[in-house]
Amino acid sequence: MNTCKKVLLLLLAAALILCCFTGCKKEAKTLTMGTNAAFPPYEYYEGDKIVGIDAEIAAEIAKKLGRTLVIEDMGFGSIITAVQGGKIDMGMAGMTVNETRLQSVNFSTTYATGIQVVIVKEDSDIETIDDLMGKKIGVQESTTGDIYASATPEDGGFGEENVERYNKGTEAVLALTQGKVDAVIIDNEPAKAFVKANEGLMILETEYAVEDYAIAIRKENTELLQ
Numbered sequence: 001m002n003t004c005k006k007v008l009l010l011l012l013a014a015a016l017i018l019c020c021f022t023g024c025k026k027e028a029k030t031l032t033m034g035t036n037a038a039f040p041p042y043e044y045y046e047g048d049k050i051v052g053i054d055a056e057i058a059a060e061i062a063k064k065l066g067r068t069l070v071i072e073d074m075g076f077g078s079i080i081t082a083v084q085g086g087k088i089d090m091g092m093a094g095m096t097v098n099e100t101r102l103q104s105v106n107f108s109t110t111y112a113t114g115i116q117v118v119i120v121k122e123d124s125d126i127e128t129i130d131d132l133m134g135k136k137i138g139v140q141e142s143t144t145g146d147i148y149a150s151a152t153p154e155d156g157g158f159g160e161e162n163v164e165r166y167n168k169g170t171e172a173v174l175a176l177t178q179g180k181v182d183a184v185i186i187d188n189e190p191a192k193a194f195v196k197a198n199e200g201l202m203i204l205e206t207e208y209a210v211e212d213y214a215i216a217i218r219k220e221n222t223e224l225l226q
């Protein structure tokens with residue numbers, strides 16, 4: 001083999017390696033969604049898989065971008081920080097748009113309405129929002145339900161001392177069934193699922209707050225926001 005042929009072969013091999021490398025890299029490009037998978041029907045476990053409305057929307061976004069969707073389950077209160085730090089590409093967790101969160105992340109256009117409702121035991125003497133004053137209220141930590149309930153009575157809340165925070169909505173509901181709290185303030189769709197799954201609970205006929213859900217995206221990542 002003469003030198004010219006050798007050089008040609010070498011170049012060909014190099015081109016092949018490069019091609020494979022960039023090809024592989026493209027395939028491995030992921031879109032990471034951070035969520036708290038205890039929020040049916042938006043995100044919950046089916047076996048060891050996280051499914052639900054948010055997971056389905058995220059899958060469509062990933063498909064459109066030609067990326068592979070990866071879902072990371074984390075505490076609800078960690079999602080914004082994870083987005084900010086670029087640990088995940090987007091936070092999707094039935095997340096309400098509010099002013100405080102807007103200081104840390106950008107939000108997509110909204111894709112659903114959430115309503116904060118109150119779950120009580122069927123035989124409870126709590127019939128209205130006003131009846132909650134002085135009662136023990138269970139919430140999921142760092143959620144808007146937590147923020148509203150923990151505010152002072154002057155600010156429309158019930159006082160932090162009356163609020164019990166749980167990692168998951170399911171844990172707050174369990175505490176209600178065990179009589180550890182008198183009511184749970186949580187988003188309406190998971191509330192319906194929790195009431196269905198636990199006997200003796202009901203949702204008060206009152207809308208405590210109406211909110212918009214959107215996807216949290218890192219401020220710098222304007223491309224994904226589009």
Ligand code: GLN
Nearest residue numbers: 039093094095096143144
């Ligand atoms: N919508 C509420 C919030 O954004 C609760 C979301 C959740 O618990 N996943 O705070």
